[in-house]
Amino acid sequence: MMSSPPDFPLAAEFRTEKQTSGFQFCPRTELDDSAEMNAASTALLLMYGSLWPFGSGYVMQEISMCLFDDNKEGDIIFKYQITFNRQPFLYYNENDKQFNGCFNCIPQMQYLSDQVAQLLNKNPKYVDLVEGEEGRCKEDVRTFWNKTVERKVKPSVEVFSPVQIHPEGLPVLVCHVWGFYPPEISVAWFKNDVLVKNYTEAERSGDWTYRIMAVLDMRDSLPEDNYTCLVNHPSLGMAITRSWKHGLTNIQIIKIGVASVVFALGLVFLITGIACWKNAKRSGYSPIPGVQ
Structure with a gap:
């Protein structure tokens, strides 16, 4: 299973101040395409949060996942859901291409979840946003497969x-x-x-x-x-x-040959230098008195 960072901008965080029912809305991103969705879900969740005026905080999470097996051409399943305080609140049904509310949850949450699902399903662009994420998910799987499982590295x-x-x-x-x-x-x-x-x-x-x-x-x-x-x-x-x-390898022979050549050149330069120095002394050079 590969979990990709969600780019679909629904996730938001709520927190209370002085343990009242007032909330501060902190959007994770500010894309215009989802502004209405954020506003609608925020309003409904504020109503839901008001049922617990003494709560210390409320967190809304957006989760998207790509599920695939060990076959590149096999089924790639996209999962998208929204949770409220770790409780499932809303999910996207990839088979029916629509949002569904939570199930087996408390009546208050069930009502608000169904309201949010109906609101999102009325506008096709919200479904298009999730389908765009589903397409990116499948493309990421193919990219992952090409760069890992199907890559070839020479030994x-x-x-x-x-x-x-x-x-x-x-x-x-x-x-x-x-x-x-x-x-x-x-x-x-x-x-x-x-x-x-x-x-x-x-x-x-x-x-x-x-x-x-x-x-x-x-x-x-x-x-x-x-x-x-x-x-x-x-x-x-x-x-x-x-x-x-058996014996010396080709690389060892080359190294020994190079070392021998370098040694021979060094020896030639040394002998030449000594000979030049001796010839210079025989040329009749006389030092100036007082200068050594």
């Missing part, structure tokens, strides 16, 4: 061999896939281009994404073996592959 993939903390620990190779949606996924391990294991059960990450840890036993691995993690997901136009083999 991130990393292959690594965890450091063995204990000598007796089993050597494993991990293909970590995370941050994807929807949960349907296939993570397959290939050894020398032969499928050895496939994972499809993803776990929730708690942020509307999923993750999966595809672990491969490496106890029978040989130094010349090549391993590949293949990831298929609805968000991908082409499967993601990550390869691994």
Whole structure:
């Protein structure tokens, strides 16, 4: 169930002063389309409130809800009602397209509720206002569905061999896939281009994404073996592959290569600087007396 903030301007708050029957009307909003509705409902509720002159306050609430199941094309039910001091006072019947008064309530409230319902049903624009909210409710459900259930997020993939903390620990190779949606996924391990294991059960990450840890036993691995993690997901136009083999990975080789080049350049600059300094001293430079 999704409860959307009501934009239909009927809700109002009443409070007494010095425990008398006088009320101060505080409208939640000031849209012209509902001014008459607010005025009519206020007048009738003032009459109802006068039946309890020693009350401490009166609160009128407007509640609208969207009810839907786990199917985007399923029934989307819109509920709209008005309560008075938490008691149902008025509701909108989406099947009959009209307002109805409360039922099984005290006679005084029943009378006023029916009067308000009749007043609202006489003017089609009040029904149109609620139907507009119903249309917005259904559109919000579709927007919610598109941005959550039907969205697609590409996964991130990393292959690594965890450091063995204990000598007796089993050597494993991990293909970590995370941050994807929807949960349907296939993570397959290939050894020398032969499928050895496939994972499809993803776990929730708690942020509307999923993750999966595809672990491969490496106890029978040989130094010349090549391993590949293949990831298929609805968000991908082409499967993601990550390869691994014994020894240094491609990324490690690149990092070592870059570090070696930087070190070599630094060494060249150092040798050049020392040579230039020595040549400058042999050029016959004599310091001025008294200046060091």
